[in-house]
Each structure stands twice: as structure tokens, then as C-alpha cells.
Amino acid sequence: MGRKLLFEHIDKPGIRGLEGYRANGGYRSVEKALKTMSPEAVLEEVKKSGLRGRGGAGFPTGLKWSFLAKPEGVPRYLVVNADESEPGTFKDRYLMERIPHILIEGMITSSFALGAKVSYIYIRGEYFYVARILEQAVAEALAAGWLGKNILGSGFDHEIHVQVGAGAYICGEETALLESLEGKRGNPRIKPPFPAVKGLYDCPTVVNNVETIAAVVPIVNDGGEEYAKIGIGKSTGTKLISAGGNIKRPGVYEIDLGITCDEFINSDEFCGGVEGRAFKAVVPGGSSVPIVPYELFLKTPAGENRLMTYESLADGGFAQGTMLGSGGFYAYNDAQCIVRSTWNHTRFYHHESCGQCSPCREGTGWMEKVLHRLEHGEGRTEDIDLLWDIQRKIEGNTICPLGDAAAWPVASAIRHFRDEFEYHVHHRQKVKDPKHFEKEPFALSRKFATA
Amino acid sequence: MSARTRPITTTAGTRPFAFSEAALAECKAIMARYPEGRSKSALLPILHIAQSENDGWLSVNAMDAVAHVMGLQHIEVYEVASFYSMYNLHPVGTYMLDVCRTTPCMLRGSDDLITHLEKKLGVHVGETTKDGMFTLKGVECLGSCGTAPMLQCGAVFHENLTNERADALIDELRARNSRTNYTDR
Numbered sequence: 001m002g003r004k005l006l007f008e009h010i011d012k013p014g015i016r017g018l019e020g021y022r023a024n025g026g027y028r029s030v031e032k033a034l035k036t037m038s039p040e041a042v043l044e045e046v047k048k049s050g051l052r053g054r055g056g057a058g059f060p061t062g063l064k065w066s067f068l069a070k071p072e073g074v075p076r077y078l079v080v081n082a083d084e085s086e087p088g089t090f091k092d093r094y095l096m097e098r099i100p101h102i103l104i105e106g107m108i109t110s111s112f113a114l115g116a117k118v119s120y121i122y123i124r125g126e127y128f129y130v131a132r133i134l135e136q137a138v139a140e141a142l143a144a145g146w147l148g149k150n151i152l153g154s155g156f157d158h159e160i161h162v163q164v165g166a167g168a169y170i171c172g173e174e175t176a177l178l179e180s181l182e183g184k185r186g187n188p189r190i191k192p193p194f195p196a197v198k199g200l201y202d203c204p205t206v207v208n209n210v211e212t213i214a215a216v217v218p219i220v221n222d223g224g225e226e227y228a229k230i231g232i233g234k235s236t237g238t239k240l241i242s243a244g245g246n247i248k249r250p251g252v253y254e255i256d257l258g259i260t261c262d263e264f265i266n267s268d269e270f271c272g273g274v275e276g277r278a279f280k281a282v283v284p285g286g287s288s289v290p291i292v293p294y295e296l297f298l299k300t301p302a303g304e305n306r307l308m309t310y311e312s313l314a315d316g317g318f319a320q321g322t323m324l325g326s327g328g329f330y331a332y333n334d335a336q337c338i339v340r341s342t343w344n345h346t347r348f349y350h351h352e353s354c355g356q357c358s359p360c361r362e363g364t365g366w367m368e369k370v371l372h373r374l375e376h377g378e379g380r381t382e383d384i385d386l387l388w389d390i391q392r393k394i395e396g397n398t399i400c401p402l403g404d405a406a407a408w409p410v411a412s413a414i415r416h417f418r419d420e421f422e423y424h425v426h427h428r429q430k431v432k433d434p435k436h437f438e439k440e441p442f443a444l445s446r447k448f449a450t451a
Numbered sequence: 452m453s454a455r456t457r458p459i460t461t462t463a464g465t466r467p468f469a470f471s472e473a474a475l476a477e478c479k480a481i482m483a484r485y486p487e488g489r490s491k492s493a494l495l496p497i498l499h500i501a502q503s504e505n506d507g508w509l510s511v512n513a514m515d516a517v518a519h520v521m522g523l524q525h526i527e528v529y530e531v532a533s534f535y536s537m538y539n540l541h542p543v544g545t546y547m548l549d550v551c552r553t554t555p556c557m558l559r560g561s562d563d564l565i566t567h568l569e570k571k572l573g574v575h576v577g578e579t580t581k582d583g584m585f586t587l588k589g590v591e592c593l594g595s596c597g598t599a600p601m602l603q604c605g606a607v608f609h610e611n612l613t614n615e616r617a618d619a620l621i622d623e624l625r626a627r628n629s630r631t632n633y634t635d636r
Binding site for chain 2: 089332
């Protein structure tokens with residue numbers, strides 16, 4: 001069993017409140033940073049840790065922080081991205097609900113390193129009840145002197161505000177989030193300039209995911225090198241994975257990066273294997289990452305065991321790999337239909353496209369329409385190539401990555417499960433029953449049937 | 452629904468709207484959270500408050516009141532209200548049942564749950580029951596994939612739903628007959 005850095009105390013009684021959190025060593029990183037370290041030294045530890053953004057992109061956090069512009073007399077901001085909306089992802093909600101002070105602590109320590117006097121938590125509107133928990137935690141921290149003026153006599157001032165969104169997946173994209181935080185429609189901005197130069201209110205801003213900021217706590221407490229001892233290569237530390245779909249034990253797990261995919265999906269410590277039937281496919285990192293057949297999730301194209309790391313999951317490129325993404329993991333059993341699931345994915349992206357870029361606004365709706373007719377027994381053979389063509393025209397042609405995120409699930413589904421799409425064209429009557437594969441599972445693609 | 456700006460309702464919005472004193476004080480407090488000249492940042496939170504004070508939806512009058520309180524142009528409020536899916540631009544039932552239907556929920560049976568709720572309530576997704584009690588809404592991923600299928604009503608997540616548990620919830624809500632809002636504490 002690996003080390004728990006974020007979840008070590010998550011089941012302790014009273015951990016949600018400041019008292020319980022303090023009793024378990026909470027706010028040590030603030031004491032250590034503000035009393036014994038310079039902001040540069042904190043940044044150095046984060047760099048040494050190898051921590052990568054936990055929201056999905058996996059960009060090195062220390063590097064992102066080092067890009068922050070520091071012009072004289074201009075405020076800087078830290079904005080925490082708690083807009084967790086990537087289908088399959090519920091790790092941040094779990095963390096904020098159970099142990100909110102670890103986020104507040106991480107924000108204070110990180111803001112000290114960045115020189116930000118004000119930080120915001122932008123949380124999705126549907127998590128209103130979690131926002132209340134965070135507001136309570138902020139109030140407790142303020143009353144106890146962890147926030148406010150001259151914290152611990154260090155001369156460092158900091159305030160935290162909690163901002164709720166109102167239902168828009170796109171606001172998880174950092175520039176759309178900033179637009180929304182400024183009280184506007186969540187339309188992503190053209191980059192550059194990047195938020196590190198021109199972010200919130202046109203000021204230098206760092207936007208980080210909840211889990212990323214929480215990970216700063218153990219990094220500062222134990223040192224970046226200690227953190228980097230966990231994991232393999234450029235995938236260091238622990239990662240929260242929220243597991244759902246047709247597995248025996250759904251939930252949020254903190255794993256050491258580097259355990260095998262087989263262990264994660266089949267061991268009783270984590271997902272516990274499939275419920276009742278056989279596994280068919282896996283989406284390991286939120287709906288935007290390529291879907292892969294179960295066998296290809298377990299083994300790389302070279303036949304080696306695949307590991308839960310950024311690199312190993314991506315091994316094989318887009319043709320045969322996938323991505324760790326946000327850690328929004330879900331698995332399909334053999335009763336599930338890939339065409340139906342792809343239609344569902346596409347409806348999601350159509351619903352959530354902000355409408356700024358035509359390829360995404362029009363393309364997602366078009367794909368949804370074509371997939372709807374395939375799944376409902378009205379498809380034509382040429383629809384499959386049409387879908388391929390549409391997704392190719394979206395990918396790379398939009399301001400923000402939502403276009404790519406909408407294209408990849410379609411591309412990977414066709415790539416790995418093309419014969420299932422063809423089945424839908426040739427068995428129109430059968431697929432009109434929404435549960436067409438429940439009694440008679442579709443035989444897995446020839447390529448992987450014996451892997 | 453972001454891709455297409457949703458039409459706002461002008462016909463049913465003739466009822467006057469005014470913030471309660473408590474809500475007005477909360478709006479002012481929220482506007483004070485931001486740096487000088489940046490109080491527009493308070494628009495989303497204040498629209499939530501207005502919706503809660505207007506039977507769960509944003510009429511033109513309610514949005515105009517928000518514009519007035521915040522010193523914004525009306526269009527600045529309309530364009531934002533019509534972008535975000537949690538703002539209802541038409542009258543809704545006493546209870547909004549936001550059923551998650553995105554893939555991870557689908558894998559765990561949300562299609563069946565929706566079919567069951569449609570039958571139980573006698574409405575389709577997107578409609579309100581004749582007695583004005585329930586609006587059934589299909590929503591996208593609510594971050595509750597490990598406890599699917601689920602629905603949100605007001606601020607509360609109802610998770611691991613079976614048909615029986617959903618029935619019990621509906622009966623309980625009907626008996627209670629008091630509006631829930633996202634902003635409920």
C-alpha cells in the first residue's frame with residue numbers, strides 16, 4: 001500500500017473543522033514557509049517535487065509558477081480551479097468536502113510563494129454545498145489568524161474568496177474561468193497572452209487545480225525531493241483517481257503514480273475488478289481522453305504492463321495510447337455499447353461548447369446528430385467516415401482544447417471499435433433496443449480478442 | 452446549454468421583482484469582495500440569489516433588478532444569464548430534479564432512472580408536472596460518477612438511486628411542498 005499524502009488523515013474525526021485538522025498536523029506548511037523560508041525557496045521545492053498540474057494537462061507546476069510576471073505595483077492572483085466538470089471526475093469534490101482545510105492551507109503557502117495577496121476559489125455552481133463548506137473553512141482560518149493581515153507576524157497578508165459558477169463545463173478551461181470570475185460569459189481567451197502575464201483583471205495570475213494546490217502542502221512539509229521519490233520518471237508523487245463505471249468499488253483513491261493499471265482496476269484495494277461481467281473498455285482520465293479497449297489499457301502496444309503514469313498511459317500515442325488526464329477513471333463492461341457511449345459523449349460536448357469557434361459549435365452538434373442516428377438504427381455506412389472527417393476538422397482548429405476534447409473520444413471509438421459502428425449500420429432493428437448488447441455482448445474487435 | 456444562447460422569457464416576466472432586504476445586503480457584501488471597479492465579478496453569485504428570490508427562475512424583471520443593483524447594462528446581465536445552464540429562463544416547478552445523464556452515470560443506469568422518473572411524474576425531460584410541483588431536467592456530469600445514478604435537487608445530491616429510492620424521494624418532496632434552491636444552506 002502506497003503512502004497517502006492528501007488522504008492520510010481524511011477519515012479522522014473532526015478533520016473537516018480547523019481544530020481536527022490542526023490536531024493532525026494541519027497548517028504546518030504555512031508555519032514552515034512563512035517563518036523559515038523565502039518565497040523563492042518554496043518555489044524551488046515545488047520545482048524539485050516534479051509536481052504536474054492535476055487538472056488534466058499535467059503541465060509542471062513549478063514551471064508554471066516561474067512564468068508569473070512580477071511587475072512593480074501590480075497585484076498578482078492565485079485562482080484555484082474547482083470547476084471540476086470533466087465527466088468521470090469527482091476527486092476534488094471529495095477532497096474539498098472531506099478535508100477543506102488542506103486546500104486553504106495549500107493556497108496560503110502557494111500564495112506566499114507567488115506573492116499573491118488575494119486568491120479565489122472558483123467552484124462549479126452545482127457544488128454549492130461544497131462552497132459553503134469552503135466558506136466555513138475560510139472563516140475558521142481567518143478567525144484563527146491563518147488568513148488576514150500579517151499572518152504569523154511574517155508581514156504576509158492574504159485573503160481568500162469563494163466564487164460559485166453556474167453550470168458551464170467550459171469554465172474549467174483557465175481563461176474561460178477567468179472570464180467567468182470577472183462576471184462574463186465563459187468564452188475562452190486567445191493565448192498568448194497567458195494568464196501568468198495577463199490573467200484575472202488583466203493582472204498576472206496563476207490558475208491551478210484543487211489537487212495541485214493541496215499537493216503543495218506535503219511538498220513543503222517534507223521537501224520536494226521526498227515527494228519526488230514517489231512515482232516513476234516525470235510522473236512523481238501521488239494522484240487522486242476517481243473511479244466509476246462498471247467496477248465493483250467506485251470511489252476516490254490516492255495512488256502512487258507508477259502502480260500497474262492491472263493493479264488499479266483489479267485489486268481489491270482499488271476498483272476491485274468488474275461487476276458480474278467482463279471488462280470491455282476503459283476511459284482512464286475523464287471523457288476527453290481516448291477510450292481504449294480493456295486489453296490495451298492493461299498492456300502497452302509493446303506488450304509491457306501499462307502503468308498509471310502520464311507517460312505509460314500515453315504510450316502508443318493516439319493510435320494505441322490514452323492519457324492520465326484528470327484522473328476521472330471509468331470502465332465499461334461488455335453490456336455497454338460504444339456507439340451509445342460516444343453519442344452520449346458528443347451530446348455532452350455539444351451542450352458545453354461555448355459557441356465561439358465554428359468548428360466546435362457546429363461540429364459537435366453535427367457529430368451528435370450522426371451518432372444519434374447510428375445508435376437508433378438509422379445509420380448509413382458512410383456515416384462512419386463522415387464522423388471521422390468531422391472530428392478531424394474540429395481538432396486543432398479551435399481557440400481552446402474543448403474542440404480537441406470533443407474530437408478525441410470519437411476518433412478513438414472509431415479507431416478501436418469500428419466494427420461495432422459497422423454492426424449498427426447492418427443491424428438496424430437490433431440496435432433500436434437501447435440495451436442491445438446486454439443479452440448478447442458484441443464480440444470484441446478481432447485485433448484484441450485474444451490479447 | 453452554452454452553444455446556443457437560450458431565449459429569455461419576456462411574456463411571463465411581467466410580475467414585479469424586488470430583492471428582499473436580506474438579499475440586498477448579501478448582494479452588497481458580495482460586490483465588496485472584489486477590487487475597486489471590479490464588482491461585475493459578483494454577477495454570477497447575485498444571479499443565483501435573484502433566482503432563489505424569484506421562484507427558481509430569472510424573469511426579465513429579476514434580471515433588470517440585478518442590473519440596477521450592480522450598475523450594469525441590462526444586456527450585460529441577459530447575456531450572462533443565458534449562457535449558464537443553472538439559470539432557468541422560464542418558470543419552473545417547486546422542485547427542480549436535475550438528473551445526471553452523462554456517460555459515467557449512463558454506465559450505471561441513468562437512462563433507466565430517467566425513464567422511470569418520466570413515467571412516475573408523467574412528463575418528459577424538460578417539462579414540468581401539471582400541478583407545478585416538479586420540473587424534470589437532464590443535466591450533464593455533476594461530479595457524482597462513483598455514486599451514480601443520481602440527481603440534484605436544490606443544493607442536495609441524491610445519490611445511488613434505485614427506482615424505489617427515487618419514488619421515496621418524490622413522495623417525500625411532494626409531502627414537504629416547499630421550494631428548494633441551489634443557494635439553500
